[in-house]
Amino acid sequence: MNTEATIAVRVARKVEEALGIQSFELVSASDKALPAFTAGSHIDVHLPNGLVRQYSLCNHPSETHRYLLGVLRDPASRGGSQAMHDLVNEGDVLRIGAPKNHFALEPGARRSLLLAGGIGITPLLCMAEQLASQGAAFEMHYCTRERERTAFFDRLAGSGLASSVQFHFDAGAPEQKLNIAALLSHPEAGCHLYVCGPKGFINAVLDQAKLSGWPEAQLHCEFFAGEEVKTEAGDTPFQVKLASSGLLVNVPVGTTVVKALADAGMEVMTSCEQGVCGTCLTRVLEGQVDHRDQYLTPEEQAVNDQFLPCCSRARSPLLVLEL
Numbered sequence: 001m002n003t004e005a006t007i008a009v010r011v012a013r014k015v016e017e018a019l020g021i022q023s024f025e026l027v028s029a030s031d032k033a034l035p036a037f038t039a040g041s042h043i044d045v046h047l048p049n050g051l052v053r054q055y056s057l058c059n060h061p062s063e064t065h066r067y068l069l070g071v072l073r074d075p076a077s078r079g080g081s082q083a084m085h086d087l088v089n090e091g092d093v094l095r096i097g098a099p100k101n102h103f104a105l106e107p108g109a110r111r112s113l114l115l116a117g118g119i120g121i122t123p124l125l126c127m128a129e130q131l132a133s134q135g136a137a138f139e140m141h142y143c144t145r146e147r148e149r150t151a152f153f154d155r156l157a158g159s160g161l162a163s164s165v166q167f168h169f170d171a172g173a174p175e176q177k178l179n180i181a182a183l184l185s186h187p188e189a190g191c192h193l194y195v196c197g198p199k200g201f202i203n204a205v206l207d208q209a210k211l212s213g214w215p216e217a218q219l220h221c222e223f224f225a226g227e228e229v230k231t232e233a234g235d236t237p238f239q240v241k242l243a244s245s246g247l248l249v250n251v252p253v254g255t256t257v258v259k260a261l262a263d264a265g266m267e268v269m270t271s272c273e274q275g276v277c278g279t280c281l282t283r284v285l286e287g288q289v290d291h292r293d294q295y296l297t298p299e300e301q302a303v304n305d306q307f308l309p310c311c312s313r314a315r316s317p318l319l320v321l322e323l
Contacts, residue, residue, distance in 0.1 A: 006046060006095040007034070009067070014090050017070060017151040021119060022085055023058075026067040029093050033064045037099035039130040040123045040194075040222070043067060044097035044271055044279065048087040052271045053080035054279070056123040056196075056222075057099060058152070061130055067096075070151050072119040078273075102278060102295075103196070103222040105130065110190030112138040115178075115205055117197020118149070123222060124196055125152055128161055139164055143178050143201065146171040180208045187214045196222045199294075223276045223294050238314040242266065242323045243285055257309035257319075266323065268309060275311035282307060283322035288315040 008029035017023045028034055042056045059068035074081045088094065103123055105112065112131055114124045121142055131138040140161070144150045146169050156165045168178040184193075184205070193214065195205045202221050209219055235253045240261070242249075251260040258268050258280060271279040275293030283306050291301040293308040300306070309321075 006097055009034070009094055009096050011088060011090050011092045011094065012066065014088070018153070019148045020073045021149070021151040022071055022073075023151070024069045024071065024084065024088065026069070026094070026096065027065060034067060035098045036064060037061055037067075038101050039105055039127040040103035041099040041101040041126075042103075042123070042277075043069075043099050045069070045084070046095040047080065047083040048092075048094075049079055049083045051079050051083060052269075052279075053084075054271050054277045055084075056126070058122040058125045060133070061126065062133075067099075070119060070122045072151075103194070103220060105194075106192045106218075106220070108190075109192040110137070111188065111192075112136065113183075113191060113193045114138060114140040115193070115195040115197075116140065116142045117195075117201030118144055119151065120195070120197025120201070120222075120224065121151060122196075124194060125156070127194060128156075128164070132161055132164070139166075141166050141168060141178055141183070143168040143170070143197070145169065180205055181212075184209050184212045184214065187212060187218070192218045192220060194220045196224070199223060235313065238316070239318050240309075240314075241318060241320045243320055244323060251313070256311065257313070261309070261323075268323070270310050273310045275308045278308070280308055280310050282309050285320040285322055287317075287319035289313075289319065290315045 009026040010029045011024055012027045013025040015023045037057055039061055042054045044052050044054055046052050055069040055071060057067050058070050059066060071081055071084045073085045105127055114128055116124045128138060128140050142165060168176060193209060195202050202223060206219060206221060231254045237250065237252050240249050240251060240257055249260050249264045251257055258270055261268055268280050271277045275295055278295045289304055289307040290313040291307060292311045295308055
C-alpha cells in the first residue's frame with residue numbers, strides 16, 4: 001500500500017482565468033517552504049469529496065513559496081474538477097502529495113517545441129518560463145476553442161514569452177489555425193517536442209510527428225485523462241497473487257485489479273483510475289500483462305515487469321505482484 005506522506009496547504013487565491021477554468025494558488029499551511037519542483041511536475045490533490053486527482057504545476061520552478069494550478073471544469077467530470085470548482089475555496093486547507101515529474105524537459109535539447117491543447121497549457125507554461133529564464137531556444141503553440149477559453153492569455157502575451165508564443169483559435173480565421181503537418185514536416189536534430197492536452201490533440205500531433213520521421217526519443221507527451229476503462233471482447237477472468245502474503249485474489253471480467261484487491265482488503269493508491277497518471281504503478285514478478293494504459297512507453301510495456309492495475313489486465317491465468 002502506498003503510504004506516502006501528504007503536505008497541508010492553504011488556498012491563498014482562487015481566480016477565474018478563463019471561461020470554465022480557475023487557478024488555485026496553494027501555500028504552505030505552516031508557512032514553510034514547499035518542496036522544490038521542476039518544470040512539468042504535478043501534485044496529487046486530496047479533495048473534500050474524498051477523491052485524489054493530479055494537477056500540473058504552472059508557476060515558475062524557482063517559486064518555493066507557492067504552487068499554482070489551473071483546473072478546467074470538465075463537463076464529463078468524474079468528481080475531480082467539479083470538486084475543485086465547487087468545493088474548494090480561498091482559505092481552505094487541503095492535503096497534497098509532493099511534486100512528481102513524468103514529463104520533464106530534456107536537459108540536452110538544442111531547441112524545444114511546446115504544443116498545448118486547451119488546459120494542456122499548464123505544464124507547458126511552466127516549461128516555457130523555465131526555458132525563457134535559461135535563455136534556451138523554444139517555440140510554443142497554444143490551441144484553444146476561442147479567446148475567452150484561453151487560460152493565462154495575458155501572462156503569455158504580455159511577458160517576455162510573447163515573441164515565442166503563437167495562439168491558435170478554433171473559432172478564428174482559417175489562416176491562424178495550427179497546421180500540424182507543416183509545423184512538423186522537417187524533424188530537427190536535437191529538437192524535442194512536448195505536447196499536452198486532450199487525447200485527440202495529442203494523438204494528432206504524435207501521429208504526424210512519427211509520419212514525418214521524428215525520432216521517438218524526441219517526442220514527449222502527458223495525457224490529462226484517458227478513456228473510460230471498458231470491458232473488451234475476449235476478456236477472461238484471472239487471478240493475482242500478492243508475493244508478500246501469498247493472498248490469491250480472483251479478478252472477474254468487468255472488474256479492475258484495483259477493485260478486486262480492494263474487495264479483498266488490499267488498497268492500492270490511485271488517482272486518475274484510467275491508466276494515465278502512474279500513481280498505482282505496480283511491479284509484476286510473474287505472468288503476462290495485457291497493458292491498457294497510456295502511461296508506460298511501448299518499450300516499458302514490453303519488459304512486462306510492471307503494470308497499471310487500475311486499467312490493465314492479464315493475458316495469463318495468474319499475475320504475481322510485488323505487493
